[in-house]
Amino acid sequence: MELFAEANYKILEKRKITTIVSLVLIFLGLVSIIFHNGLRLGIDFEGGTLMQLQFENQVEVSDVRSALQNVGHGNASIQQFGAPNEIIIRVLRLEEQEGIEASEEIKSSLSQYFPENPFEVRRLEQVGPKIGSELRGAAVLAILSALLGIVLYISIRFEFKFAIAAIIALIHDILITLGVFSVLNLEITLSIIAAFLTIVGYSLNDTIVVFDRVRENLKSLRREKYFNIVNLSINQSLSRTVVTSVTTFIVVFILWLGGGEVIQDFAFALIIGVVIGTYSSIYVASPVIVEWEARSEGKGRLAKKR
Amino acid sequence: MFKRLTPRLIIIVIAIAIAGILLYPSVRYETMSSQEKEQLRQEGQLADLESKIIRRGLDLQGGIHLVLEVDVPTLVYNIAKNKSQLFEDVFQSSKSQVSAEVRFLEVFENEADARELRLVRYFPDRGIQNSEIVSSLQDEANDAVRRALEIIRNRVDQFGVSEPTIQKVGNRRIIVELAGIEDPSRARDLIQTTALLEFKMLKTPEVTDATIRKIDQVLRRDKGELAEAISAEDTAGASEDTVITEGEVAEDEAVSVNQLFGDVEETDTADTEDSTVVVDKQVFEEKPFTAMLRNVQGQIGVPKKNKNAVERILKMKKVQEVIPPDAEFLWSAGTEILPTQGGGASEFHLLYLVNKEAGLTGGVVTDAQATLGGAGGQAAGQPVVYVDMNAAGSKTWSRLTGANIGRRVAIVLDNKIHMAPTIRSKISQGSTMIEGMANLEEAKDIAIVLRAGALPAPVDIIEERTVGPSLGSDSIQKGTTATIIGLILVLIFMAFYYKLSGLIADFALVLNLVFILAILAALHATLTLPGIAGLILTVGLSVDANVLIFDRIREELRKGKTVRAAIDSGYGNALRTIIDANVTTILAALVLMQFGTGPIKGFAVVLFWGIVSSMFTAIFVTRTVYQMFTENKTVQKLSI
Numbered sequence: 015m016e017l018f019a020e021a022n023y024k025i026l027e028k029r030k031i032t033t034i035v036s037l038v039l040i041f042l043g044l045v046s047i048i049f050h051n052g053l054r055l056g057i058d059f060e061g062g063t064l065m066q067l068q069f070e071n072q073v074e075v076s077d078v079r080s081a082l083q084n085v086g087h088g089n090a091s092i093q094q095f096g097a098p099n100e101i102i103i104r105v106l107r108l109e110e111q112e113g114i115e116a117s118e119e120i121k122s123s124l125s126q127y128f129p130e131n132p133f134e135v136r137r138l139e140q141v142g143p144k145i146g147s148e149l150r151g152a153a154v155l156a157i158l159s160a161l162l163g164i165v166l167y168i169s170i171r172f173e174f175k176f177a178i179a180a181i182i183a184l185i186h187d188i189l190i191t192l193g194v195f196s197v198l199n200l201e202i203t204l205s206i207i208a209a210f211l212t213i214v215g216y217s218l219n220d221t222i223v224v225f226d227r228v229r230e231n232l233k234s235l236r237r238e239k240y241f242n243i244v245n246l247s248i249n250q251s252l253s254r255t256v257v258t259s260v261t262t263f264i265v266v267f268i269l270w271l272g273g274g275e276v277i278q279d280f281a282f283a284l285i286i287g288v289v290i291g292t293y294s295s296i297y298v299a300s301p302v303i304v305e306w307e308a309r310s311e312g313k314g315r316l317a318k319k320r
Numbered sequence: 321m322f323k324r325l326t327p328r329l330i331i332i333v334i335a336i337a338i339a340g341i342l343l344y345p346s347v348r349y350e351t352m353s354s355q356e357k358e359q360l361r362q363e364g365q366l367a368d369l370e371s372k373i374i375r376r377g378l379d380l381q382g383g384i385h386l387v388l389e390v391d392v393p394t395l396v397y398n399i400a401k402n403k404s405q406l407f408e409d410v411f412q413s414s415k416s417q418v419s420a421e422v423r424f425l426e427v428f429e430n431e432a433d434a435r436e437l438r439l440v441r442y443f444p445d446r447g448i449q450n451s452e453i454v455s456s457l458q459d460e461a462n463d464a465v466r467r468a469l470e471i472i473r474n475r476v477d478q479f480g481v482s483e484p485t486i487q488k489v490g491n492r493r494i495i496v497e498l499a500g501i502e503d504p505s506r507a508r509d510l511i512q513t514t515a516l517l518e519f520k521m522l523k524t525p526e527v528t529d530a531t532i533r534k535i536d537q538v539l540r541r542d543k544g545e546l547a548e549a550i551s552a553e554d555t556a557g558a559s560e561d562t563v564i565t566e567g568e569v570a571e572d573e574a575v576s577v578n579q580l581f582g583d584v585e586e587t588d589t590a591d592t593e594d595s596t597v598v599v600d601k602q603v604f605e606e607k608p609f610t611a612m613l614r615n616v617q618g619q620i621g622v623p624k625k626n627k628n629a630v631e632r633i634l635k636m637k638k639v640q641e642v643i644p645p646d647a648e649f650l651w652s653a654g655t656e657i658l659p660t661q662g663g664g665a666s667e668f669h670l671l672y673l674v675n676k677e678a679g680l681t682g683g684v685v686t687d688a689q690a691t692l693g694g695a696g697g698q699a700a701g702q703p704v705v706y707v708d709m710n711a712a713g714s715k716t717w718s719r720l721t722g723a724n725i726g727r728r729v730a731i732v733l734d735n736k737i738h739m740a741p742t743i744r745s746k747i748s749q750g751s752t753m754i755e756g757m758a759n760l761e762e763a764k765d766i767a768i769v770l771r772a773g774a775l776p777a778p779v780d781i782i783e784e785r786t787v788g789p790s791l792g793s794d795s796i797q798k799g800t801t802a803t804i805i806g807l808i809l810v811l812i813f814m815a816f817y818y819k820l821s822g823l824i825a826d827f828a829l830v831l832n833l834v835f836i837l838a839i840l841a842a843l844h845a846t847l848t849l850p851g852i853a854g855l856i857l858t859v860g861l862s863v864d865a866n867v868l869i870f871d872r873i874r875e876e877l878r879k880g881k882t883v884r885a886a887i888d889s890g891y892g893n894a895l896r897t898i899i900d901a902n903v904t905t906i907l908a909a910l911v912l913m914q915f916g917t918g919p920i921k922g923f924a925v926v927l928f929w930g931i932v933s934s935m936f937t938a939i940f941v942t943r944t945v946y947q948m949f950t951e952n953k954t955v956q957k958l959s960i
Contacts, residue, residue, distance in 0.1 A: 066791070068790070113784075114508070114781060114784070118505070134788060134790060135504075135786070135788055136787070136788040136790060136791035137785075137786065137787050137788060137791055138504065138784065138785070138786040138787075139784070139785045139786070140781070140783065140784040140785075141782075141783050142780075142781075142782035142783060144389075144782055145387065145782050145783045152915050153915075155915065156911050156912065156914070156915040156916075159911050159914075159915075160907060160908055160911040163907045163911070164904060164907060167903060167904065167907065171900055204916075204919075204920055205850055205919065205920060205923075207920075208850065208912055208916060208920045208923055208924070211908045211911060211912050212857065212905075212908060212912075212923075212927070214904075214908050215904055215905035215906075215907065215908030215909065215927075216861070216905060218901075218904035218905070218908075219861070219864070219901045219902070219904060219905055220901075222897075222900050222901045222904060223868070223897055223901050226896065226897040226900055226901070227897075230893075250875070253867075253871050254864075254867050254868055254871045257817065257863075257867045257871075258860070258861075258863060258864040258867055260813070261810050261813060261814075261859075261860045261863045261864075261867075262857070262860030262861060262863075262864075263860075264806060264809050264810060264813070264860070265806035265807075265809075265810060265856045265857065265859050265860040266856070266857065266860065268802050268805050268806040268809070268856070269802045269806065269853055269856050271802075272798055272801055272802045272805065273798050273799055273802045273852075273853065273856075274794060274795050274798035274799065274849075276379070276791070276795055276849060277795075277798075277799070277849055277850070277853055280850065280853060281853065284853075284857070
């Protein structure tokens, strides 16, 4: 079986529509981030306490909230997590010792409130504000370093304009992923940042495969127009792009389905990343190169005329 | 690389063999039962085996991860002597400016210089200039962190956890990771407790009485009633019961704290418990403080409800002024529970007035053992801790007990009094017994911290991540299942899409997973839940290299090349692409390894080695397989 054997789709011609689609998606994401839900930072970045509790029997969130109100934490975020008898409690922005006291207070209040329903603390995370701000800084630094490294590498191996095209594609991917997270009000934790970096790596993977073809074809098909060369390159790599994306998608999807709740958001971020990353390699990175080349060709022709 | 087939085959076989050897310990460990592990432990070989396996991250086996930071301000405060008001001001102001970027000692030096505070008054023998002194304090702080590290290590060692991680990070922080902990709060307490042991003499009943009466007066005055002259004490010949009204809990009245204090400033806790205290009505008007106390077997007892109010009273400035300057009030570590009239039971905290200065401190402890008190002794059947002292300690203890026969000495641990026995005779053997623990486990923990030593400065827990064991095993199970299912699906897909070549790729894929795990074992790396996700991701990504190669081969075949030429050309062209494409993912993995901690680092390590390994299997191994098929025959058609 072979897909796209002699592919010759007019891919790049659709780029106006797809650019609009991309911009709309980014716009919606930004709207959500700025006006709607914002970006929900987890305790890793805000400081606070997170407790994942498994009760023997089902519990109602409202009852848990009453129990927490008794110890002054009625404002905590309480969510059902996976099963009806499992909940996650998040109390944000506490000082260090407060976090520990809070978790102990919450535990004793819940024991009193639900004497017939014992629970187990499956997971506890406490982050003081100091560490929180440090992690924020580290996350930003990590993403910036990665981007810098990428620009350098691609500039060396290909051309500077390829590097910029790649970066634009990456920013596009990250913005849309953040947008989805904001719309769905999902929490951004350290593992999500790790997922982002993975998306960065993976999306680039795709993009470079296309660039590689472009570079190769530029050498061997000097007579062709730039536009056609890029279009051809995309077509030639189409089979590979689709197959790799499908296989990666399969595995990440399985992870999301069955890997457990702890890893679910992480897997979800990867799913978005795989889809958007593939899309951006074809419909963001390539059009940028083409446009860029078109502009400089224009200048080049002008220069030659003189 | 090597062109000929035979060396290539040899390399591959050797690689597989090495992988097998590296993985064997992990396989053995995972399939061993607990009894077999126990047997190995007894033979002293368990640690050796454990050093060769792939470790499970805390999120997979359950455990506790703590980041501790040494409380430098408190350390400096404790070292300082003869603190004046100006010192206090400078200190508090410096402390409030501390943040992630701003270090305490820097601010402290600046503030001291700005307000012309000469530190030499408070920190003798460290130099004359403020800068010299601060530099010496800095050294002491660094040293304190090192000592704290050692002490915590000692404490944790005695806890008996396998492969604990205790590391210094930067100048002030310590990371502690303990796997398989059943009771995280016990571990937390064990690590964090300062464990300062002190022996302080109790003030005589007369002095204690007088102090309490003075407090009564202060409170009465503050309630706006007429000030009473401090009359001469009429305690001549009084029995020890003059402290509080005789046992009868006459008419208890619930009095609101507001009533007690008059105007009370805003309290920030929504404590409903605190708003009433229980007082003896008869005495309340005249002796408001006394009325909150009870006689509990000859000692000062404070009903549980009153504890916070009493604490607040004791902190009031005017009250502090009437407490003798060389004395302080300390609470008992536990509570007494006594039956009351009417059949219920009341819980009391005990309150003591002791010398501020300790006659003896825990530095002299050489050994501490927890056990149940022997039959016939004072504490028969109760948990006790026997403490041995060194020569200097024994001497001091002997002198102390000899000079104070008949008086009571308080055994204080972290400013809580465990017991206050009466000294019946001089103790010259340098050992003593501590009672008053709730259970044997608490006694054992106290013995552990006494043996390990007191922390030079308090440590704050600035980050904690605890995973219960049930979640750990759940996560492993789900992660493993997802990996296997994902793997199977991809294997099927590849076989379907690329036919026989797909099977070759499948073989490479499985080999890839084996290699990754072997590398992890060789590095004694930690596998975390994100790490398992990384494995799964690698399955998807490592397919990529093969896809690139195979698609090229197909293309070349379409162009009309012979099978062998197509294969060569395919590999040749794809190599460049593979490297370029994978480098970026490797870059991302490296960044994550650099900046990530714990679970995320685990993910990055797997991702990195996964890609490296996949390049090897895709390029080298599959090529070799093709070579095997095409070496000596002319293959007409390639199943691809």
